[in-house]
Amino acid sequence: MIAKQEKEFEQERRLMVQKQLIPRGITDKRVLEAFTKVPRHKFVPGRCIEEAYGDYPVSIGEGQTISQPYMVALMTQCLEVKENDKVLEIGTGSGYQAAILAELADKVYTTERISGLSKNAQGVLQELGYTNIKLKVRDGSLGWEEFAPYDGIIVTCAAPSAPEPLKKQLKENGRLVIPIGGSFSQTLSVVKKRKGGFSEEDICGCVFVPLIGKYGCKQ
Ligand code: SAH
Secondary structure, X not given: OOOOOHHHHHHHHHHHHXXXXXXXXXXXXXXXXXXXXXXXXXXXXXXHHHHOOOOOOEEEEOOEEEOOHHHHHHHHHHHOOXXXXXXXEEOOXXXXXXXXXXXXXXXXXXXXXXXXXXXXXXXXXXXXXXXXEEEEEOOHHHOOHHHXXXXXXXXXXXXXXXXXXXXXXXXXXXXXXXXXEOXXXXXXXXXXXXXXXXXXXXXXXXXXXXXXXXXXXXX
């Protein structure tokens, strides 16, 4: 099969933004720009490249998935990332969400428990020239103390409740975007830290792979 030209992928990316994101309420200009720019097809396995811009999740191996573009966009919009922000992602997976965050924030830290996935992601992110992303293989339910506190934390796998270490590692006015619930369905929630306390807002129903770790689901 002749490889598709980058121009065709660029066109698919524009259509993805126009048909999947804007009509469903993704309105943040910076978020839309990031989705127009980041080459999602570089983050899916070669055999799935034709599905890279489809309106659904794609398998990335090891039983894990890269979320549907709309879900990545919704979570990113909920994180309200600003230019000078430092953000933490739990669940690097393919590295796609990390690349989107790197377009919006000053520094991105991302953790993954499966070393093969982290290594792959690192390769792609390096090839694309991202220099503001740090990756680490570790149980992300513990957060990443070394660089805390963060303006925003995004968890791309599902937890039974918001892990305490993540709440602790948020800055004042910081935001934690996380799917909370059982194994088969969850609620996308935004937890905000304000005056030492926390508020929680439910956004919508969702389905994610589990956060496996000390403050997540037991294996
Ligand atoms: N954000 C990813 C999607 C990741 S799917 C992307 O853009 O492609 C969720 C990922 O969370 C999986 O790769 C899974 O291995 C990882 N994960 C699950 N539990 C984890 C934990 N405790 N710490 C870090 N990563 C975890």
